[in-house]
Amino acid sequence: xxxxxxxxxxxxxxxxxxxxxxxxxxxxxxxxxxxxxxxxxxxxxxxxxxxxxxxxxxxxxxxxxxxxxxxxxxxxxxxxxxxxxxxxxxxxxxxxxxxxxxxxxxxxxxxxxxxxxxxxxxxxxxxxxxxxxxxxxxxxxxxxxxx
Amino acid sequence: xxxxxxxxxxxxxxxxxxxxxxxxxxxxxxxxxxxxxxxxxxxxxxxxxxxxxxxxxxxxxxxxxxxxxxxxxxxxxxxxxxxxxxxxxxxxxxxxxxxxxxxxxxxxxxxxxxxxxxxxxxxxxxxxxxxxxxxxxxxxxxxxxxx
DNA sequence: TTAATACCTAAAGTTGACTTTAGGTCAAGA
DNA sequence: TCTTGACCTAAAGTCAACTTTAGGTATTAA
Numbered sequence: 001x002x003x004x005x006x007x008x009x010x011x012x013x014x015x016x017x018x019x020x021x022x023x024x025x026x027x028x029x030x031x032x033x034x035x036x037x038x039x040x041x042x043x044x045x046x047x048x049x050x051x052x053x054x055x056x057x058x059x060x061x062x063x064x065x066x067x068x069x070x071x072x073x074x075x076x077x078x079x080x081x082x083x084x085x086x087x088x089x090x091x092x093x094x095x096x097x098x099x100x101x102x103x104x105x106x107x108x109x110x111x112x113x114x115x116x117x118x119x120x121x122x123x124x125x126x127x128x129x130x131x132x133x134x135x136x137x138x139x140x141x142x143x144x145x146x147x
Numbered sequence: 148x149x150x151x152x153x154x155x156x157x158x159x160x161x162x163x164x165x166x167x168x169x170x171x172x173x174x175x176x177x178x179x180x181x182x183x184x185x186x187x188x189x190x191x192x193x194x195x196x197x198x199x200x201x202x203x204x205x206x207x208x209x210x211x212x213x214x215x216x217x218x219x220x221x222x223x224x225x226x227x228x229x230x231x232x233x234x235x236x237x238x239x240x241x242x243x244x245x246x247x248x249x250x251x252x253x254x255x256x257x258x259x260x261x262x263x264x265x266x267x268x269x270x271x272x273x274x275x276x277x278x279x280x281x282x283x284x285x286x287x288x289x290x291x292x293x294x
Numbered sequence: 295t296t297a298a299t300a301c302c303t304a305a306a307g308t309t310g311a312c313t314t315t316a317g318g319t320c321a322a323g324a
Numbered sequence: 325t326c327t328t329g330a331c332c333t334a335a336a337g338t339c340a341a342c343t344t345t346a347g348g349t350a351t352t353a354a
Contacts (some may be wrong), residue, residue, distance in 0.1 A: 003300080003301075004300090004301075004302095005300065005301080010294055011294060014342085014343080015300095015301090016342070016343055016344080017341085017342065017343085019302085019303090020341075020342060020343085023303095024341095034350085035301080035302060035303095035349080035350095036300090036301060036302075036350095037301085037302090044294070048251070048290075048291065048294070049251070049255075052248050052251040052252070052290070054341095055244060055245065055248045056248050056252065059340075059341090060340075060341070061340095074262070074266065074267055074268075077259050077262045077263045078263065080255075080259050081256065081259035081260060081263065084252050084255040084256045084259060085256055087252055088249065088252040088253065088256060091245055091248055091249050091252060092249070094245060095242065095245055095246075095249070097202060098202070098238055098241065098242055098245070099242075101199050101202045101203050101238055102235065102238050102239070102242070104195070104196070104199040105199070105203065105231050105234055105235040105238060106235065108196075108227075108231040109228065109231045109232055109235060112224050112227050112228035112231060113228060115221070115224045115228075116224045116225065116228065119221060120221055121221075143195075143199070144195065147157055147158060147191070147195070150330080150331075151330090151331075151332095152330065152331080161312085161313080162330095162331090163312075163313055163314080164311085164312065164313085166332085166333090167311075167312060167313085170333095171311095181320090182319080182320095182331080182332060183320095183330090183331060183332075184331085184332090201311095206310070206311090207310075207311070208310095
């Protein structure tokens with residue numbers, strides 16, 4: 001069993017945030033001894049899931065819903081599975097978008113390396129939009145596809 | 148040249164957002180004819196960069212800084228390169244974290260598929276934390292590394 | 295005994311990124 | 325002529341996720 005301060009240290013999450021999560025109902029079964037919160041293995045796993053779901057773009061109120069389903073037992077396995085499948089799809093989509101972002105950043109890094117060597121953007125502008133060197137052209141195209 | 152309504156359509160960004168970006172100084176050279184904004188190729192590329200940098204986690208005020216550097220010309224190539232390199236590193240780190248998130252989601256999907264088949268979590272709990280089947284164990288471990 | 299430390303609450307404040315509102319201009323079509 | 329639609333502004337409002345504040349309890353260390 002851990003105190004709020006220990007959990008804060010362990011996870012690198014501010015104490016105020018842990019209290020906020022608790023207030024929002026993210027630890028439905030959290031025990032207390034004489035007013036003081038006692039975090040067990042269940043709450044640590046809950047916190048791992050919270051960090052995961054938050055990063056996957058889920059809002060606190062929807063994470064709370066999930067925690068309530070957990071507290072309700074086996075009758076909610078279906079809902080929980082559906083939720084994780086939805087988030088998995090969302091994260092896969094986000095990963096694809098981030099790959100596109102990375103392509104834009106790769107292109108821009110190359111662009112400004114060249115600009116610094118050349119001293120201006122004249123030559124670079126003459127290479128746009130389809131005479132860029134191998135590797136860079138592909139990144140540029142992926143970053144600019146659509147519109 | 149495009150009107151604000153056309154750009155909004157083209158990029159799927161609300162008109163109010165485009166006006167907000169303008170007010171925040173994200174289109175330093177934006178022209179107007181009798182008060183009405185006229186978006187050119189430069190502004191479209193700026194908007195692409197804005198969407199990219201936003202997705203990479205950058206704040207509006209820092210994107211504004213970048214746009215001001217662009218307006219200042221060749222003397223700021225170095226700063227712009229540095230910025231894009233920093234964001235590239237940030238996005239690569241974010242991608243790694245999202246891969247970990249995806250591992251957690253893969254594990255949870257598998258977990259609840261099993262739980263639905265079994266009707267309870269007894270067998271599953273007996274497999275934790277290190278007797279999970281191949282493929283799943285790896286996802287679980289990556290999702291739980293650290294703490 | 296007092297002072298530091300770790301915990302507690304409720305309520306107000308903060309931040310960033312928008313969005314909405316209220317009021318106005320201007321050109322085209324019925 | 326009038327009204328519809330696309331544009332404009334400044335200012336206020338919204339939202340989520342925290343964080344800070346102000347005030348209090350309980351235990352330990354000097």
